[in-house]
Amino acid sequence: MIQAFRKGLADENPLCVRLLGLCPVLAVSARLIDAFAMGLTLLAILAITNTAMSALQTHVPGRFRVFVCTAIAGSCASAADLLMQAYMPGLSDRLGIFVPLLTVNSLILDRALGFAKDSTPGMSFGDALGMGTGYLLALLGIALIREILGSGTITLVPIGGFSGTIEVPGLSQSPIRLVSLSAGTFLVLGYAKAVFDMARPPAKTNREEDKA
Amino acid sequence: MNKHALAAGKIAGICLACILLVVLARLLTASAIERRGERETYQILEGLAPGRAFGMFRPVEGKHPVLGFYPSWSGPGKAETCIVQVQGNGYGGGFSLLAHCADDGEILGARLLDNREIPGMGKAAQSPEYMDKFVGTGAAKPVPLDPKKLSQKDLAAVSGVSVTYAGIARALEQASAFVKAGGSKK
Structure with a gap:
């Protein structure tokens, strides 16, 4: 379970290595607090869907797995959306359609239909926690870079006298606007992937594997 | 089996x-x-309607784009104006809006209440300034249903969201017609 947890953080990071779940990154990574909420929501839905799909693997025929997976992820996403609408209206307005869209998130479908298929519920839960945490951390990193460079601010939760926004001297007056636009997401993500790829041992090609 | x-x-x-x-x-x-x-x-x-008092929402019976209205007063006495809730059709979904109308049907202000269009399509219409182009119309001056009749500045604002614009203009015209016909007095 710990091994399943670890691989999602770095070696198989869903965002910076496997480029899964790009839709929310494009939509909500311009503000740190939005990225945190989205990452946490995805982590919770992934954990429930992955564990449930693993527990139900012997009960659901193969050709119906995708429908069942969508039903479980969809109901979790709808419940999360309703809870946000009720108790975090500002956040709900900003995340908008992207919370219900987690139903068809490629990371959730990949883990629930791929990994959970041949694993125990415990391993699937560990995998979901690892992948979800890896996704959350990568999303937070990208959001932090985008918000600092693109807006010159860091948005956190307002508490007491603290307004929730920290202005970065210099950048708040003249930010690099491109980074806060959609194109900026791909630029930052591209560099993040390059860093992850450099840090990992090079993957063997088919020819090298054949020789071995 | x-x-x-x-x-x-x-x-x-x-x-x-x-x-x-x-x-x-x-x-x-x-x-x-x-x-x-x-x-x-x-x-x-x-x-x-800043500084005014409002009555309870009064629903309109039957199948009508006008869902109901809030009577509004600036002081004691009869309701002078009303805020009409009307629904319209936008791009890939409907919306409902509130239109503040004078007794003669003149639109004094409007604001989108709920937008169920395809997300992102009618975003511009959600800003309060978007409705400014309709203020003062509905009585002596008709509601501009055709965007070609708008000023150059307003035309630029509705460019790219013409379906939303048409839906809002029609909904406001219906709200104005409802008040002119005395619907809010019944």
Whole structure:
């Protein structure tokens, strides 16, 4: 379970290595607090869907797995959306359609239909926690870079006298606007992937594997 | 046959559990979402007619784009104006808006209340300034249904969201016609 947890953080990071779940990154990574909420929501839905799909693997025929997976992820996403609408209206307005869209998130479908298929519920839960945490951390990193460079601010939760926004001297007056636009997401993500790829041992090609 | 029936039963059970989860979430959040909606509506009403008092919402019976209205007063006495809730059709979905109308049907202000269009399509219409182009129309001056009749500045604002614009203009015209016909006095 710990091994399943670890691989999602770095070696198989869903965002910076496997480029899964790009839709929310494009939509909500311009503000740190939005990225945190989205990452946490995805982590919770992934954990429930992955564990449930693993527990139900012997009960659901193969050709119906995708429908069942969508039903479980969809109901979790709808419940999360309703809870946000009720108790975090500002956040709900900003995340908008992207919370219900987690139903068809490629990371959730990949883990629930791929990994959970041949694993125990415990391993699937560990995998979901690892992948979800890896996704959350990568999303937070990208959001932090985008918000600092693109807006010159860091948005956190307002508490007491603290307004929730920290202005970065210099950048708040003249930010690099491109980074806060959609194109900026791909630029930052591209560099993040390059860093992850450099840090990992090079993957063997088919020819090298054949020789071995 | 039995094998298939068993699988169908299991899948139906899973679907039922999913539905129950959503129903439970709905039950837990319904009152908070309703309170939030009421608070937002009240804020919009205050923004539309600052400093005025409002009556209770009076629904309009039957199949009509006008859903109801809030009578409004600036002081003691009869209602002078009313804020009409009307629904319209936008791009890939409907919306409802509040239109503050004088007795003669003149539109004094308007604001989108709920937008169910394809997300992002009618975003521009959600800003209060978007409705400025309709203010003063509906009585002596007709509601500009055709965007070609707008000024160059207003035309630029509706460019790219012409379906939303047409829906809003039609809805406002219906709200104005409702007040002119004495619908708010009944």
